[in-house]
Amino acid sequence: MHRLPCIKLRRFPNIFQNFRVVPIDIVFPRVWKRYVDDVFAIVEERHLEQTLELLNTRHPTIKFTVEQEVDKKLPFLDLIISRKPDNSLKFGIYRKPTSTDRYITSDSNHCGAQKQAAFHSMAHRLVSVPMEKDEYMIEKEKIKKAAKLNGYDEDFVEKIIRTHERKQHKREVTTLQPEKENLERISMPFYAKVTNRIKNALKRHGYHVTHKSENRLRDLLCNAKNKIPSNEKSGIYKIECQDCAAVYIGQTRRKFKVRLKVHKKAVANKRANESSVASHAISLQHNVDWDNAKILKNIRKSSQLNAWESMHIMTSEQPLMNEDDAPILSPLFHLTKLKL
Numbered sequence: 001m002h003r004l005p006c007i008k009l010r011r012f013p014n015i016f017q018n019f020r021v022v023p024i025d026i027v028f029p030r031v032w033k034r035y036v037d038d039v040f041a042i043v044e045e046r047h048l049e050q051t052l053e054l055l056n057t058r059h060p061t062i063k064f065t066v067e068q069e070v071d072k073k074l075p076f077l078d079l080i081i082s083r084k085p086d087n088s089l090k091f092g093i094y095r096k097p098t099s100t101d102r103y104i105t106s107d108s109n110h111c112g113a114q115k116q117a118a119f120h121s122m123a124h125r126l127v128s129v130p131m132e133k134d135e136y137m138i139e140k141e142k143i144k145k146a147a148k149l150n151g152y153d154e155d156f157v158e159k160i161i162r163t164h165e166r167k168q169h170k171r172e173v174t175t176l177q178p179e180k181e182n183l184e185r186i187s188m189p190f191y192a193k194v195t196n197r198i199k200n201a202l203k204r205h206g207y208h209v210t211h212k213s214e215n216r217l218r219d220l221l222c223n224a225k226n227k228i229p230s231n232e233k234s235g236i237y238k239i240e241c242q243d244c245a246a247v248y249i250g251q252t253r254r255k256f257k258v259r260l261k262v263h264k265k266a267v268a269n270k271r272a273n274e275s276s277v278a279s280h281a282i283s284l285q286h287n288v289d290w291d292n293a294k295i296l297k298n299i300r301k302s303s304q305l306n307a308w309e310s311m312h313i314m315t316s317e318q319p320l321m322n323e324d325d326a327p328i329l330s331p332l333f334h335l336t337k338l339k340l
């Protein structure tokens with residue numbers, strides 16, 4: 001007969017004895033997706049009040065309200081999210097009940113790209129939202145219907161949808177980006193019968209034509225913003241030398257033309273101690289290029305002047321007339337020159 005070996009049991013010290021048990025009264029939502037000020041969350045119904053209360057105690061000015069699903073459906077941004085019997089989620093496109101499906105109509109005097117824009121965005125949404133086949137088909141029909149309502153034929157919208165389906169397919173199979181043609185952009189007003197011909201001709205020469213809305217009645221009648229001439233602005237300015245590559249970079253809180261006058265006076269009166277520009281011109285007998293003196297960066301907040309001046313000084317590719325260092329000496333300014 002075997003005797004069982006004798007074992008000695010040892011009681012381990014309770015490693016948890018020093019921990020205080022914290023009651024877990026914070027309930028974490030199962031899902032928490034935020035876009036700007038809208039949050040989609042999945043919270044157990046019995047914890048809803050508690051969660052809302054907790055959120056509303058975080059900051060006095062941030063108050064949350066809650067909108068619960070109705071008939072297992074909840075709109076979020078431009079999606080309608082519904083809960084399937086197995087509790088998985090199904091996505092569809094949500095349109096506000098007040099949506100009229102009115103876009104730029106086909107007979108409107110806009111260029112093609114502007115007319116297509118709304119349908120491109122709908123087609124992009126169609127292919128990028130993970131919809132089920134039936135929802136996909138319903139949404140596709142809705143887009144076609146909207147196109148028809150605005151006077152476009154079926155080809156117009158099908159072509160746009162096909163383009164997006166192709167793009168989406170490419171995104172799914174590769175992360176490589178197609179090489180973009182580097183076309184120079186030029187902008188011109190749109191005149192239905194003329195522009196397209198000019199556009200095609202220019203494209204052959206490597207130019208891409210874009211349109212801005214011009215000659216609108218509003219633009220002709222009112223000019224709400226009177227443009228401030230640049231010599232009336234304040235900010236960072238540059239003065240060049242006519243006889244060498246040196247430049248002066250400075251800041252002004254006053255109008256640029258007032259500051260420029262100070263430099264001019266110092267040069268005229270040969271007072272080198274009053275301005276680095278005068279000092280350069282007098283000591284080397286160089287002429288200052290007053291006509292090309294200009295504002296490099298218009299700045300309205302005086303608290304930003306030192307930083308912008310320092311950045312322009314430290315990243316200047318031309319030699320400087322400045323006798324003083326930049327007001328802020330930080331190697332970080334060199335990073336702004338890095339092209340990643």
Ligand SMILES: [Zn+2]
Nearest residue numbers: 241243244286
């Ligand atoms: Zn010079």
